[in-house]
Amino acid sequence: MKQDMIAIIDLGSEENSAIARLIRSYGVYSEIYAHDITLEALKKMPNVKGVILNGGPNRVVDGVKIDVSQDLYSIGVPFLAIDHDTDKCPQGKVSDIKSFIFDTCHCDANWNMDNFIQDQVELLRKQIGNKKVLLALSGGVDSSVVAALLIKAIGNQLVCVHVNHGLLRKGEPEQVVRVFREELGANLIYSDSVDRFLDKLAGVEDPEKKRKIIGAEFIRVFEEEARKLDGIDFLAQGTIYPDIVESGTKTGKAVKAHHNVGGLPEDLKFELVEPLKYLFKDEVRACGKALGLPDDMVYRQPFPGPGLGVRCLGAITRDRLEAVRESDAILREEFAKNGLQGKVWQYFTLIPDTKSVGVRDNARCYDWPVIIRAVNTVDAMTATIEHIDWAILDKITSRILSEVKGVNRVCYDLSPKPTATIEWE
Ligand code: XMP
16 A cells, blocks of 8 residues: 555544545545554554544443553654544534645545555455465455456456355346456356255245355355365455444454355365455445446445345245346336436335235236335435336336236335335345
């Protein structure tokens, strides 16, 4: 890292990430550290040009007063103390921060995605040498960007494993193969595990059991693929900065175990490669874009790990799973056509495990309903529904009813979170 950096020290504020993002938006790199960081550790951080002590109300966390070690002040760069008495960063402070980083610390605004990529490529080559790296490539934003970055740094020393568990959206496995194997020339192992997952899930109704089966089976398939390979020393992961910040700079606790590592057996020992671990989500997307990944991969909406498995309610059946996949594809297509893609935070369809009576071709039918969900949120903790134009809903409804087999009704879920959650399971 050759760029200037502002260190933010967490003294119990909820605004650490907001301030780090603000500073980065000015083109100056910034990282968040726990309050008990030592002078030696801070000195090791490259190019620290200033320190922000970011305190919450009275700098008290869980009833305990916290402060930085006093010798930190001898580091020889300017300090700015921010003590909020509200929870939100007051607007007035924004200009103080800007003036601090440029007028007081004389930072150069030279941090951007191009030099982030250059730095990472250099660091990755140094860390990995001529060894091999394994990556579970789901096709989600984070793993896709990690893959693209590693391909740029080490080419075919990266081995990607894409597990198709049958619960991905329409076209996703094909897109992973097309983009990574055909366009980027990646060393990609494609594991068609659809039957294996669906057999394991057959008859399982409980949503938590379904999640556990999908998670455990994923690790098993990935482990089996990893064992077939020789000479892999590293495991790449799409850990991003919120994963690290949320795991407790305040308490100085270790980073939480990430699911795809925690589950691997002891004898499969890999060193971790986490090139995105200092990027926020929007920066990860910008990095993917700069690396040439397609927009629909980089800007895609959130998608749960268990995929369509939690949208095919109750015990998963192949007919309903296909109907969820097809109706979701129609919904996404119509949202894109009508300028709603990228505007609505998350939208999808789901199918409950209850049929209803209808009429088709002058005869009674007994078919599935499709439910449409479209929500907006900032942090997924609460959500409001999108007020979709009736004409768009009408079009989506008529397409689903005519194109998706076994469906005779379409409903729109009007429930906010709370009381509902975003997903139904
Ligand atoms: P809920 O349904 O809890 O969802 O309001 C909030 C957000 O989390 C996503 N979600 C999941 N993501 N594994 C995931 O990786 C899961 O099991 C899971 N369940 C929900 C959901 O899509 C929404 O964005």
